[in-house]
Amino acid sequence: MAQQIDRTGTPAAERAPAAAAPSAAAPGPGRRFAALRRRMPRSTFGRHALITLAALVAVVLVLELTSPFRNSQFATMSYYAIAAAGLTVLTGLNGQISLGHGALMAVGAYTTGLLLTGDGGLPLPVVMLVAAAVTALVGAVVGAAAARLHGPYLAGATLALAVAVPGLAIYFDTALGGEQGLPVASPHVPSWFADAVYFLSANETPTAKYLAYVGWGTLLLVLLLLANLMAARTGRVWRAVRDDEVAAELAGIRLGRVRVLAFVVSAACAGLAGAVLGIVVRLAAPSGFTIVLSLGLLTAVVVGGLGSLVGALLGSALLVFLPPAVTNIGIGAGLDGTQAAQLAPFVYGVVLVLVMLLAPSGAVGVTKKLWNRSRKNRRGPSTRRTG
Amino acid sequence: MLGAAPKVWAPPGIGVTAARAPGDAHVSALTSSNGPTSPNGPPAQPDLSTAVFAASGIGVRFGGLVALDDVSLAVGTGQVHGVIGPNGAGKTTLFNVCCGFVRPDAGTVLRHGKPVRNLRPHRLAGMGIARTLQGVGLFAGLTVAENVMVGADRHRRAGFAATLFALARSDRDERALRGRAMAALSELGADGYADRLPDSLPYPVQKRVALARALAAEPDLLLLDEPASGLSNDEMTELGELIRTLTDRMSVVLVEHHMDLVMSVCDRITVLDFGKVVADGTPDEVRDDPAVIDAYLGEEATHS
Ligand SMILES: Nc1ncnc2c1ncn2[C@@H]1O[C@H](COP(=O)(O)OP(=O)(O)OP(=O)(O)O)[C@@H](O)[C@H]1O
Ligand SMILES: [Mg+2]
Secondary structure, eight states, X not given: OOXXXXXXXXXXXXXXXXXXXXXXXXXXXXXXXXXXXXHSOSSHHHHHHHHHHHHHHHHHXXXXXXXXXXXXXXXXXXXXXXXXXXXXXXXXXXXXXXXXXXXXXHHHHHHHHHHXXXXXXXXXXXXXXXXXXXXXXXXXXXXXXXXXXXXXXXXXXXXXXHHHHHHHHHHTHHHHOGGGOEEOOOOOOOHHHHHHHHHHHSOOOOHHHHHHXXXXXXXXXXXXXXXHHHHSHHHHHHHHHHHOXXXXXXXXXXXXXXXXXXXXXXXXXXHHHHHHXXXXXXXXXXXXXXXXXXXXXXXXXXXXXTTOHHHHHHHHHHHHXXXXXXXXXXXXXXXXXXXXXXXXXXXXXXXXXXXXHHOTTHHHHHHHHHHHHHHHHHHHHXXXXXX | XXXXXXXXXOOTTTSOOOOOOOOHHHHHHHHOTTOOOOTTOXXXXXXXXXXXXXXXXXXXXXXXXXEEEEEEEEEOTTOEEEEEOSTTSSHHHHHHHHHTSBOOSXXXXXXXXXXXXXXXXXXXXXXXXXXXXXXXXXXXXXOHHHHHHHHTGGGOOOOHHHHHTTOHHHHHHHHHHHHHHHHHHHHTTOGGGTTSOGGGSOHHHHHHHHHHHHHHTOOSEEEEESTTTTOOHHHXXXXXXXXXXXXXXXXXXXXXXXXXXXXXXOSEEEEEETTEEEEXXXXXXXXXXXXXXXXXXXXXXXHO
């Protein structure tokens, strides 16, 4: 008989011959996991809202129990995580790489700086929403161009964005403050918020802690909405377009629209991240949004595990907490301050290279693999022989 | 897509021509006089205005090469229409024209007798047309059930906002899509693999999943691109029976190299050679047509 070769180029004869039986319901941890799932609310919203609420409790506990210095570190982590969550959706789920997310954050930060005037101006949530919307609009334009580009071309186009946007801020220096940057008004702590915190923990709420709450509140909301998208049709279609354009198109999916939508959602997250950055740093300056920021986000997403929201959280935690930890270790080992500070980027680079080499699926991917392996081992050979 | 699309836009994988060994099987199947007869008796040639789907006077050139020249074909309701021909005859190109991947230089594609203007691949599903790809073309990062749910995507109801806020509407929609997917999978006996990733499955199962993905769209016209490649003889017989059971719901166009399958399953067959239709008729008529035997003998001569 004529040997047939499929699209992948593998001759049929070399493929696995026997039909493996579908895996039986796994006993042990699998069943326990299923039982836990059964106790969760049936609706996607109920399930995600419950998890978000639990996370909120954890956030309150951590922010109330840690020092003001840690509070400000958590605030920094929140805006990295918001941007990284948006980026992991774009790159991990939809397969589009972006080196321009730092620039999109700049759009959000500058918008916030222009709109947030302190007393009597727009309230903070409105300003943040507008920042997200403006950045989403920029994202739509970039995304429409990006939808036709692939691989290195897409990287190049978004890189151009990363270079151009800070340049814009310098060019329009009267409105945007030039090199010096645009100061961002610090929002007041609302008295109802301070009262609520005092009621819960008998702690005062300094501005730094309030900003950490704003950052983490925004982060949890972003994660909730992204998780909703990922659990349903939108996420499935993003992944389908990433995996096989032709098959997706034949299923009636409009590739361009789907790609632009992913870019818009991702850009809106970057805009929110920029808004949080603006109020936390109290400044939107070109030097804060260089290509280094974009690359940092991308590495955070890769280290954590592409396409995973938990991975984005882990990656941004590493981005914020690893360098000072390394510096401290360096000083402990007898290095002077400058030497220790130079050690941090070096260690970060080494970690990144190691992850790329040893665990390209990132931290979350490795955990999943280990978990699956332990499940398989416990299932034992008796069920596997049925295959 | 956006703006001025190039005339020929064949993405990777769409036009890949399967490498074949010299096919003496084809000739023997064609020349054997005691082959299987057409299942429904000789069906009449549907004319262009009553056909579910038709191509009329299609011409395609790639540079100096004439890939298709005045090719017409008409598929009747509930018919299985085979398209056969030796290597490079233009079968895949014809399929790509029917799907909007290649824009023809001449001729029109007709749906229920009406010309289809500006045919684009993403519009096919909405027109009730589904196509399987040569190979499998499954989404590697999606489970089997999710793969088939993408196939059923044209039946979705909930929009972006419903998904973003996880409204009850979105959950209902997801359940409905999953229901359609599971129904399509169990029709093909693949529902037991719903939560597996495609790469972990044997090739014949992957082909079944790919077929389920096409069926989940509930098309009334199914275009099958070499569905039997990589299948064993038993699986091929099973596939043939399945295709016949589909005919009460849809018409099928079948591009296939396995002559036994084509001869036993098709109501009508169009034979292409060097981009031209050399025969069109029932399997019995086509089998004895000297032009067809010439085409295949010519092919064998070049191979030996
Ligand atoms: N995109 C393209 N550009 C240039 N030439 C092409 C293109 N697609 C197909 N051809 C040529 O057109 C002719 C018909 O090819 P086609 O793939 O349609 O044949 P086929 O009947 O499907 O062959 P096979 O049975 O081997 O799959 C071939 O000579 C092929 O080389
Ligand atoms: Mg072909």
